[in-house]
Each structure stands twice: as structure tokens, then as C-alpha cells.
Amino acid sequence: MLHKAEGFDRRKFTMAGILVAMGVVYGDIGTSPLYVMKAIVGDNGGLARVSESFILGSVSLIFWTLTILTTIKYVVIALNADNHGEGGIFSLYTLVRKKSKYLIIPAMIGGAALLADGVLTPAVTVTTAIEGLRGIPAFFERFGNDQTIIVVITLTIILILFSVQRFGTELVGKAFGPIMFLWFTFLGIIGLMNFSQDWTVIRALNPYYALQLLVSPENKLGLFILGNIFLATTGAEALYSDLGHVGKMNIRISWPYIKICLILNYLGQAAWLLTVKENPEMQALAEINPFFQM
Secondary structure, three states: OOOEEOOEEOOOOOHHHHHHHHHHOOOOHHHHHHOHHHHHHHHOOOHHHOOHHHHHHHHHHHHHHHHHHHHHHHHHHHHHOOEOOEOOHHHHHHHHHHHOHHHHHHHHHHHHHHHHHHHHHHHHHHHHHHHHHHHOHHHHHHHOOOHHHHHHHHHHHHHHHHHHHOOOHHHHHHHHHHHHHHHHHHHHHHHHHHHOOOHHHHHHHOHHHHHHHHHOOOOOOHHHHHHHHHHHHOOOOHHHHOHHHHOHHHHHHHHHHHHHHHHHHHHHHHHHHHHHOOOHHHHOOOOOOHHHHO
């Protein structure tokens, strides 16, 4: 049954629970704005190859992916499938294993996918964040495009993070909770600042733009663009797998704030792209990252 753990009662909404949730659950999905729009625009040929409808369609796909996969699938549905307060693929398997002995197969595949995600996600997110240092003139003048320094800094950060994880969820959550709260607040504010330059990007919340992009000839990747779109939900599975650490109430109450900040940031990136897409200097750039450049 549910019980007190990590220094707070998981059955109830508490500020401690919210703090731990922000520090533990939302780390991966909170770094997605750093690279999602960069990947979408870059894989379509760069800024010179995208139009207003492409940009709006991309953000629309992100919004509805976050809504369907994260809000509906995980927050509304999956959190109800707990095993005595615990979540995750093996807790789910425990609930359904009596239905068929062959369910062990998808459970093993899910476990393998979780391990793969644990290997890939930290490397991708931290590396992308550190690459943003190139936007600082002093850093770029000193190191230029040298990838070695990026790798060294990334490895150092990952080693430090993994070394403190062994002290438990409570310590990690309370240590990183305030940091993640400030991070998501920053995402929302910087997004709103750029969004306010072109309020018309609110049109991206209309699913018409998402569906239009999927079948548009301008979309060079076709349905495979969803591979980049799904990057926006990286770490969404943590809402269910970390259920036992923070409790469903704390996840459900904290998620709306997280989602609003994420959407504001993506809308801000869209507004910035619409502002600079006709700029020849920006079009000439080999690589563009709206998050760091807006």
C-alpha cells in the first residue's frame, strides 16, 4: 500500500512532493526545447527551406504530441495503473501477468528500451546543453568548434550527476527541485518574451496545422518527421516510472505548470523563427538553434 517515503506522504499533494517531482521526474523533458526545433528545421534543409506553415505545423505537432502522449496517456491514464503505489514497466507487468505468460516478452522489450533510454538521453541532453556555450563569444573565441572540450565538460557533468544519484531520490529531488523550478520558469519567460513579438503563432495550437504538415510536400521527411517531434516527449515515461518516488497527486498537480512553460517556449521559438526566416544572414548559417539564438 502507499506509505510515507522520501520524507513525505506520497498519497497527498505536498510542497516537498512537488519539489522532488520537479527535481526527479521532469529533468529529461525539460531539456527537450534545447534541441527539438533545431532538429526539425535542420533535417528539413535549414531555415531557408521552411515556411510559416512548416513552423506552425511543427509546433502544432509538438503541442498535440505532448497533449496526447504525455497528458492523456501518462498523466490521465497510466498513473492509475499503479502497483501499490509503484509505477514502471515491471510494475505494470505484475498487474497483467496472469492474463498471459507471453506478456513477459513486451515487458522485457520495455525494460530493454528503458535501459537504452537511460544510456542515450543523458548523453544527448547534456551534450546539447553544453554546445550552447558556443553562443558565448568568449567561449567560442577560445575553443571555436572544438568538440573535444564539449565532450570533456559533458563527461564531467554526467559523472558528477551519476555520483550523487546513489544518495537517493529525496536528496536529488530536494537539491535539483528548486533548480528545475527556476529552469522551467526561465523557459516560460524567455518563450513568452519572444511569443509576445508575434501573437499569431497561437494558431499552432490548432491541430489543422499539424495534420497539414504531415502531408505537405514541403515536409521533406514525411511521417518520419515524427521522429524529431517525439524528442519533445523525451523523459515523459518518467511520469509513470517515477510514480513510486513522488506519488500521482504530486505529478498531476505539477504537470500543468511544466507543460505551460514548455509550450510557451516552443511558441517563442516559433515566433523567433518567423521573425528571422527571411534574414539572409540567418539563412546562410549552416546550423541554427532557435533556443540559444532567440
